[in-house]
Amino acid sequence: MNLSQFRKHYEPLIENEMSEMIQSLAVPKSLKEAMNYSLQAGGKRIRPILLLAVLEEFGVRHPDALKVAAAIEMIHTYSLIHDDLPSMDDDDLRRGMPTNHVVYGEALAILAGDALLTYSFGVIARLEHVPSDDKVRLIDLMSVSSGAEGMVGGQVLDIEGEEKKLTLEELEKVHRLKTGALLTYSILAGAILAQAADEEIVALSRFGEHLGLAFQIRDDILDVTGTSEELGKTAGKDESSEKSTYPSLLTLPKAKEKLEFHATEALQAISELNGELSLLRELTELIVQRKN
Amino acid sequence: MNLSQFRKHYEPLIENEMSEMIQSLAVPKSLKEAMNYSLQAGGKRIRPILLLAVLEEFGVRHPDALKVAAAIEMIHTYSLIHDDLPSMDDDDLRRGMPTNHVVYGEALAILAGDALLTYSFGVIARLEHVPSDDKVRLIDLMSVSSGAEGMVGGQVLDIEGEEKKLTLEELEKVHRLKTGALLTYSILAGAILAQAADEEIVALSRFGEHLGLAFQIRDDILDVTGTSEELGKTAGKDESSEKSTYPSLLTLPKAKEKLEFHATEALQAISELNGELSLLRELTELIVQRKN
Numbered sequence: 295m296n297l298s299q300f301r302k303h304y305e306p307l308i309e310n311e312m313s314e315m316i317q318s319l320a321v322p323k324s325l326k327e328a329m330n331y332s333l334q335a336g337g338k339r340i341r342p343i344l345l346l347a348v349l350e351e352f353g354v355r356h357p358d359a360l361k362v363a364a365a366i367e368m369i370h371t372y373s374l375i376h377d378d379l380p381s382m383d384d385d386d387l388r389r390g391m392p393t394n395h396v397v398y399g400e401a402l403a404i405l406a407g408d409a410l411l412t413y414s415f416g417v418i419a420r421l422e423h424v425p426s427d428d429k430v431r432l433i434d435l436m437s438v439s440s441g442a443e444g445m446v447g448g449q450v451l452d453i454e455g456e457e458k459k460l461t462l463e464e465l466e467k468v469h470r471l472k473t474g475a476l477l478t479y480s481i482l483a484g485a486i487l488a489q490a491a492d493e494e495i496v497a498l499s500r501f502g503e504h505l506g507l508a509f510q511i512r513d514d515i516l517d518v519t520g521t522s523e524e525l526g527k528t529a530g531k532d533e534s535s536e537k538s539t540y541p542s543l544l545t546l547p548k549a550k551e552k553l554e555f556h557a558t559e560a561l562q563a564i565s566e567l568n569g570e571l572s573l574l575r576e577l578t579e580l581i582v583q584r585k586n
Numbered sequence: 587m588n589l590s591q592f593r594k595h596y597e598p599l600i601e602n603e604m605s606e607m608i609q610s611l612a613v614p615k616s617l618k619e620a621m622n623y624s625l626q627a628g629g630k631r632i633r634p635i636l637l638l639a640v641l642e643e644f645g646v647r648h649p650d651a652l653k654v655a656a657a658i659e660m661i662h663t664y665s666l667i668h669d670d671l672p673s674m675d676d677d678d679l680r681r682g683m684p685t686n687h688v689v690y691g692e693a694l695a696i697l698a699g700d701a702l703l704t705y706s707f708g709v710i711a712r713l714e715h716v717p718s719d720d721k722v723r724l725i726d727l728m729s730v731s732s733g734a735e736g737m738v739g740g741q742v743l744d745i746e747g748e749e750k751k752l753t754l755e756e757l758e759k760v761h762r763l764k765t766g767a768l769l770t771y772s773i774l775a776g777a778i779l780a781q782a783a784d785e786e787i788v789a790l791s792r793f794g795e796h797l798g799l800a801f802q803i804r805d806d807i808l809d810v811t812g813t814s815e816e817l818g819k820t821a822g823k824d825e826s827s828e829k830s831t832y833p834s835l836l837t838l839p840k841a842k843e844k845l846e847f848h849a850t851e852a853l854q855a856i857s858e859l860n861g862e863l864s865l866l867r868e869l870t871e872l873i874v875q876r877k878n
Contacts, residue, residue, distance in 0.1 A: 381692035400673035416729025426718035437708025
């Protein structure tokens with residue numbers, strides 16, 4: 295299966311898994327709707343696909359893989375809901391659709407985010423085919439990569455960075471935390487489910503870090519070169535808000551070089567792993583070339 | 587040790603534990619401050635004290651007890667930070683101090699709440715003296731009691747209830763979820779750490795449910811009878827906003843009867859447990875009689 299077939303196969307399964315999870319909850323109707331709305335609002339599902347691709351490369355069909363993939367996508371989705379709030383990035387549009395707070399109001403949007411985050415940890419705790427030691431490891435890493443020392447910390451730095459010109463080092467730190475940490479976690483979670491050896495985990499972790507940076511540099515580049523229609527959100531927003539980005543700090547051609555550098559490093563990191571790794575190679579290519 | 591001595595002994599230890607946890611984080615300074623501010627803003631520490639009291643009744647000194655107690659207080663604190671936001675209850679004052687968003691702004695307040703919630707799960711995952719099976723159980727229950735089917739769901743119902751007159755049954759459900767679920771969890775977490783037997787857990791669970799209702803009815807009563815100075819927040823807020831409360835649905839004397847009923851049921855639930863249970867009895871008494 296190539297990446298395109300792989301995604302076509304798994305995306306509906308991921309979305310179905312999330313939908314069934316939310317449907318199974320005994321919760322107020324409005325909350326269920328608000329949680330479900332953002333989960334089903336499309337998106338590239340990069341994180342779940344990364345997890346599933348790692349398992350595929352290890353030749354493992356894990357019965358709980360979709361559940362873990364769904365939990366990670368829920369964390370990603372909660373972060374988008376909160377990031378879009380008026381007091382944060384104040385975005386009305388996400389993937390071409392009204393954002394959660396535009397549809398459900400700020401209070402419910404905040405609570406839907408809180409609920410998705412909280413639920414994700416429970417999903418891992420209740421997996422049926424994963425030993426408790428591995429669940430604990432998954433939860434520990436999930437907490438670190440999505441919390442104050444990871445994604446949430448990155449969002450804080452991102453907001454604070456809007457008010458000043460960042461150095462390239464500072465910008466890279468924002469990206470590592472805000473995007474890289476959860477992307478890397480997706481890869482490591484797949485490796486943990488696949489019972490990967492320590493040296494394989496180290497290699498995949500380096501792969502994830504470079505991939506995360508490549509992903510975010512591509513995001514910065516798209517904000518300059520893409521159209522609002524392609525992106526499903528307002529293009530040129532970084533420039534008009536004078537936000538520090540790779541293109542603004544480095545120039546567009548140098549940013550593209552940096553993107554290539556991290557993509558090459560990502561592939562280098564996994565070059566000694568066994569197997570074809572064609573899915574992970576294609577995913578890296580996709581991230582470098584994506585239009586949205 | 588009576589309850590007063592017990593609290594005097596443990597409250598600084600709980601606060602110190604939380605402070606050390608936050609200090610140990612490698613996170614942006616502003617985020618660390620915002621997380622710490624609300625954790626150190628006082629409060630009754632009822633949830634951690636309940637957990638520690640259960641362990642004391644079982645005669646267990648658990649080396650990880652303070653960590654679990656701190657994790658629960660962090661979840662409680664995150665919920666207060668988010669509940670106080672302008673788009674939710676819009677409170678400027680909490681325990682006589684400016685609320686988190688008043689000091690740090692809405693964006694950082696939301697993120698500090700997110701970070702505290704996320705961190706709590708990691709604390710449990712990283713406990714050193716708890717078997718993985720028990721950690722998984724603690725995390726599963728923590729997710730359910732604080733999430734969409736527990737505390738967050740209760741907050742949604744509470745907000746939606748402001749726009750209509752609730753039945754007593756509906757009001758009880760709000761209270762069960764919004765306050766009862768995490769209070770009960772505090773008790774069960776103590777029982778799990780104490781390796782309590784299943785029937786003891788069932789008894790403590792019933793104790794927690796009634797105690798949670800008693801706690802919230804007392805809250806409703808205090809809003810009518812207390813002063814803003816005693817409460818550290820605006821008194822009479824429920825009445826002026828025509829919010830459904832036990833006094834408003836039942837009259838004040840009947841609400842007091844209901845409070846007594848649940849306190850009695852709480853004590854009845856644990857009457858067959860071994861030991862003196864003097865701390866749990868005193869805690870029940872405290873909750874019935876508290877002035878803030």
